[in-house]
Amino acid sequence: MSATVSVIIPVLNEEAIIETTVVRAGAIADEVIVVDGGSTDRTLELLRPLDCTTISGPRGRGQQIYAGSKIAKGAILLFLHADTWLPVQAKSQILDCWDATSSSEKPYFCGCFEQRIEDARLIYRWLEKGNLWRARYQRLPYGDQGVFVSRELYDAVEGMPQIPLMEDFEFARLISKRGKMKILPGPIHVSARRWEKVGPIRQTIRNWTLALRYRLGAKPESLLSKY
Secondary structure, X not given: OOOOEEEEEEEOOOOOOHHHHHHHHHOOOOEEEEEEOOOOOOHHHHHOOOOOEEEEOOOOXXXXXXXXXXXXXXXXXXXXXXXXXXXXXXXXXXXXXXXXXXXXXXXXXXXXXXXXXXXXXXXXXXXXXXXXXXXXXXXXXXXXXXXXXXXXXXXXXXXXXXXXXXXXXXXXXXXXXXXXXXXXXXXXXXXXXXXXXXXXXXXXXXXXXXXXXXXXXXXXXXXXXXX
């Protein structure tokens, strides 16, 4: 019997996309948990009729994911940003990979997906390749690559780090020390909205700078204002 999949989505003021996000997540999950970080728009109102569990948590992706994981029932936890979505075949990709994993390796099961950034410009194809390279060779997928993990491994690393920034970087570092990172074809579709705010090159340089400063010992709190 294949494992069950819980999708956990941290949100904050996502009224424009939350309905579509949850419906798409429901197509690949046995349960969808949405963790609101204090939305002041119509996000919570729009969530009420949807087929998901909605809870509130302290603001911050790491803290919100941590809160959602405490009530998740799935053997596999999949973390999605509100502006990302996976095609329906992603669930069979995860479960086929799970079924092909030996019993002794299941407690170390983890991975992510290849990306498709929703913009036709060539620079985004290069970003996708760079992100894939980082996930494959550095074993450091970021949150917008749809990280998934077995419940056992999640608990073994004491859950998603509850830090205000770089939680996905730190979590990937923790799980990749114990498990072999599997990269599934997906693709996970990612909105380009974050890059569009300041431009893809400037945003990418900003991301690299934050990651480097974090590696060199900067505290997440000090990096937050630069994000």
